[in-house]
Structure formats: structure tokens, C-alpha cells
Amino acid sequence: MFILQISESCINIMKIKHVCFDLDGVLINSIEVMKLSWEGSCKKLNIQIPFSRYKEHIGIPFFDILELLDIEKNIWEEIKNHYDYISTSKLDKVFKFEDIDKMFTVLKNKDISFSIFTSKTKKRTDEILSKYFKNVLFTKVLCPEDLGDKKGKPSGEGLDIILKELNIEKKQFLYVGDTEYDVKCAENADVNFVLANWGYGSTSENIKIINNVNDFIKFINKNS
Numbered sequence: 001m002f003i004l005q006i007s008e009s010c011i012n013i014m015k016i017k018h019v020c021f022d023l024d025g026v027l028i029n030s031i032e033v034m035k036l037s038w039e040g041s042c043k044k045l046n047i048q049i050p051f052s053r054y055k056e057h058i059g060i061p062f063f064d065i066l067e068l069l070d071i072e073k074n075i076w077e078e079i080k081n082h083y084d085y086i087s088t089s090k091l092d093k094v095f096k097f098e099d100i101d102k103m104f105t106v107l108k109n110k111d112i113s114f115s116i117f118t119s120k121t122k123k124r125t126d127e128i129l130s131k132y133f134k135n136v137l138f139t140k141v142l143c144p145e146d147l148g149d150k151k152g153k154p155s156g157e158g159l160d161i162i163l164k165e166l167n168i169e170k171k172q173f174l175y176v177g178d179t180e181y182d183v184k185c186a187e188n189a190d191v192n193f194v195l196a197n198w199g200y201g202s203t204s205e206n207i208k209i210i211n212n213v214n215d216f217i218k219f220i221n222k223n224s
Contacts, residue, residue, distance in 0.1 A: 016173075018113045018168045019113075020162055021117075022178060022199075023116050025178035026196045033091070034051075034058070035051045053069060058200055059119060059153060061144040084123065091131060097213055102217065103220075107220065110221075114139065116129075119152055129141065147161070154188060156185050157188075157189075159175060178196040178198075179199070197212075198211065198213065
């Protein structure tokens with residue numbers, strides 16, 4: 001995994017052949033929908049937990065967030081049902097980050113394949129991809145429901161599945177995320193990582209940070 005201390009010459013050695021993206025905070029901005037969905041669910045079930053606390057854990061599977069928030073397990077499904085219902089009804093408030101379409105064109109022209117590893121449910125992921133990325137050919141889309149007995153983020157087991165299925169060498173694989181959980185995920189899978197600083201999160205780790213999608217395109221052009 002490369003970090004900021006590594007010299008430019010070392011980074012240039014890596015020739016990227018595959019990029020795996022987190023979804024929320026990297027390809028799309030759905031923070032307003034998350035806020036509306038969480039607050040609506042809490043109101044319905046009389047849960048006194050502000051969105052600011054929920055937001056701290058964005059990046060891991062939904063039920064893992066509820067567990068960290070000390071919410072009783074017997075109402076998890078009910079919370080999820082309300083959350084999903086509101087999220088689906090507010091799909092028009094989700095938007096792609098600027099230059100995302102341009103980025104995919106660059107990757108395709110360079111014959112770099114790409115995938116998604118997200119903590120968003122499969123239903124919600126499919127809704128978003130169908131609406132905003134219907135012409136984008138991902139080689140793999142991995143959601144919590146696809147993991148079987150494997151663990152979600154920050155475990156690296158999801159990335160291991162993608163590496164194995166697509167038969168990609170780690171040195172040619174790049175994971176792009178925006179939260180501390182994504183950093184840990186990449187570390188646990190021992191793959192290259194850059195932080196999408198245009199997303200929701202931040203990190204105290206000393207890692208490669210890219211501020212916007214256009215700069216990421218420049219990074220790809222330099223390392224492929």
C-alpha cells in the first residue's frame with residue numbers, strides 16, 4: 001500500500017490495471033438522502049440519535065452502524081425498512097460528483113477495468129446504478145449481501161474476493177475510498193489506496209490524498 005512518504009518515482013512504478021471504487025462519497029453524493037432517511041426513521045421509531053452520530057460511521061454496513069450506536073437489535077429490520085423506503089423515495093436528490101463520467105471514459109480508453117465495493121445494500125446500489133450509471137460497465141459490484149460468511153468493511157475480505165475473481169495482481173490494483181473505514185479496508189487487503197478528498201470523510205492516516213475527480217484523472221494518466 002503506498003502512502004505519502006513514498007517518492008513520486010516509486011509511485012510511478014505502479015501501473016494500474018484495475019480501479020475499485022467505494023460508491024457513496026466517491027462516485028455519488030447521497031449525504032442529503034442519508035440525512036433525510038436517518039432522521040425520518042428515527043422520528044418514526046422515536047430514536048434520539050442525531051444524524052451527526054450516524055455520519056461518523058458511514059462506510060460500514062448498515063447493521064454494523066446500528067450496533068455501534070447501541071440500538072436494540074430487535075428493531076434493526078424495522079429501522080432498515082423505514083430507511084430504505086425514504087431513500088428510494090428521495091433518489092432524485094442523489095447526484096454524481098463532477099467529472100465522474102469523464103473519469104470512466106478515461107479508464108475505458110486506457111483499458112483499465114473498474115469495480116465497486118460498497119457497504120450500501122444491494123437494493124439501493126442497484127437503484128442508483130440503474131439511474132445514474134446504466135451505461136457504465138463495472139466488472140464487479142460487491143455489496144454486503146454478496147459477502148456470504150466474509151466480513152464487510154473495514155475488513156479487507158471484500159477486496160480479496162474482487163482480486164481473486166478478476167485475477168488481478170495487488171500491485172496493479174487501486175482502491176479509492178473516502179473514509180477511515182476505506183483506509184483500513186485497503187490496509188487489511190494490502191492493496192494500493194488513495195483517499196477521495198471530495199467525499200464525506202477524512203483520515204488521520206498519512207496517505208495519498210486526491211482533492212477532486214479531475215486530479216484523480218491526472219493521477220491515472222501518470223500511473224497507467
